Amino acid sequence: MSSSNRYSIINPSKSPFFYGYVILVLGTLGIYFSIPGQTIGVSLFTDPVKDALGLSRNQFSNAYMIGTIISSMFIGRAGIWFDRYGARYTAFFAALTLAMALFLCSWSLEMTYFVKNMLRLDSWMVPFTIMTLLFFLLRFSGQGVLTMASRNMIMIWFDRNRGKVNAVSSIAISFGFSSSPLWINFLIEEYRWEGAWRLLAIGLLVFSLLIFQFYKNKPEEHGLIPDGAADPIEIKKDVRVEKKQYTLKEAKGTRAFWMYGLMLAFNSFFITGLTFHVVSIFASEGYPKSDAISIFLPGSVVAVAISTIFNYLSDYLSLKLYLFLMIFGGMLASIGFLMLAYPFGIPLLIAGFGIMGGFFAVLNAIAWPRFYGRNHLGAITGKVMGLIVLASALAPSIFSLCYATFDSYRVVGYIGTAFLSFVLMGSLKANSPQ
Structure with a gap:
């Protein structure tokens, strides 16, 4: 068993159909599960969280902006991790990081009280700094790494049919993202913002296990090729040869x-x-x-x-x-x-x-x-x-x-x-x- 498939009970080469279609479904789900780290997933928490932490709308927005800018500086490094360790490990640790960030966000009020008491400092800078760091984790792991790893994995498993499978994925993601404010708002109303973030974190933890089992890096690691051509003749006939692999x-x-x-x-x-x-x-x-x-x-x-x-x-x-x-x-x-x-x-x-x-x-x-x-x-x-x-x-x-x-x-x-x-x-x- 290759190291890229270690600890997984799923063997793509034994699948009764081309495993790339499993990759398409799971990779699309991976992008969908990044919603808590996307703007659309954070925006509904703005009013209850800023009010609880005593931040103005401008302060809360600036924390979000700074955290996002810092995350953009590190996403390139995450891309190198993807090339070195593959989609499986990169997405798995991104999902775990996003889950951890969501748990920490749910405790941001307690963290603010703790830091204020420890430093004997009653200033808006305390919750502002805490939320800036948490937004960095959310944006880096969610919008950045989990999205990138999931999308790239789908593209790697297909070649001639990339456009067709991306059409399917894009439709599912569009409807999923557009409907997400409804169920996120429901979670906030039913369980308050703290409980909503914790439930989202638990969902990420569960999905991280699916990532570890079902995400696979490249079809070649399992004796397969992109698009699922069945034999060498079909491979020569159907797979587009890439002339150069650019760094x-x-x-x-x-x-x-x-x-x-x-x-x-x-x-x-x-x-x-x-x-x-x-x-x-x-x-x-x-x-x-x-x-x-x-x-x-x-x-x-x-x-x-x-x-x-x-x-x-x-x-x-x-x-x-x-x-x-x-x-x-x-x-x-x-x-x-x-x-x-x-x-x-x-x-x-x-x-x-x-x-x-x-x-x-x-x-x-x-x-x-x-x-x-x-x-x-x-x-x-x-x-x-x-x-x-x-x-x-x-x-x-x-x-x-x-x-x-x-x-x-x-x-x-x-x-x-x-x-x-x-x-x-x-x-x-x-x-x-x-």
Whole structure:
């Protein structure tokens, strides 16, 4: 038994069907179980936790931002762990770390009292510092490592059918994430915020055991190949040969790495900032709260439709076309953001961020193994994930700064248009490195 499968009773080579489909289900679940470390999983805890700890909304938000920025600095290292130790161990310890962080979050009030008494210091800096450290653990292990390891594992087990399986995974994740506020809110109302975090931690502990048994690093370690071709003749006929396995240093030397990475980071920046300030953004243009909240459902429909169709087609089409279409979506969103005061502004905004979100789901999964191979996928995607997380951390503050300085959010639209113009020009020669 290989060391990568040690202590596991599951043998993929004995499966009656291609084990990659088990990987698809478990890897998708792994991304779903990262929700407690995602913005959507933390946001519902904001009001009860900040009130209990005596923090203002601004202080709590800054703790979240700083913790997220620090986590972005370490995600690249986690990618190297993925390449060295594989998806199984990396995801297992990420799930354990996330569970530990959730338990600690549930005791944050007791920890605050303890530190204040020990230091004889009654200051908001105590809970602020504690939550900053806890947010670092949540964001690093949840949004960062567990998500990255689970997604990369799925991509490694498939080659010619990456787009098709990513379509299935993306649909499941979209519906799972969109429904998560309902059951998280139920847990908070039934068991208070402390109990909700503890129940989520217990769920992560249980899932970590499933990771240890069912996650597998590469099909080749078990005498299998990507997509499940059955014999050498089929292998020669069906498996795409990767001409070069790029290291992170080599990947960073290509134009494609930076143009695709910057576009994915812009999507994270724009969506996070819009979500965080949506009520204020719409109010500044004279719209009620109901109009602000209503944009997300049609935007999600557009994103799911785009990701489903173009994930499937990605097995046959150039990803450079996808990059240009994503930039086009970003342009629509930025122009819609600028023109919110006009009747056509909201439809443009919805279409734009929906198109961007749809192509984000495709390119963030498909581009990196296709462009750079599988051997150093963790280090490469870890670096990209660091850019994405950093962009999401900075977005709320930059949006807020623009509003405070110019008494309007419209300047964000100008910044977005200028940045996307730069990415468009840079992408003209961002060809596949293969």
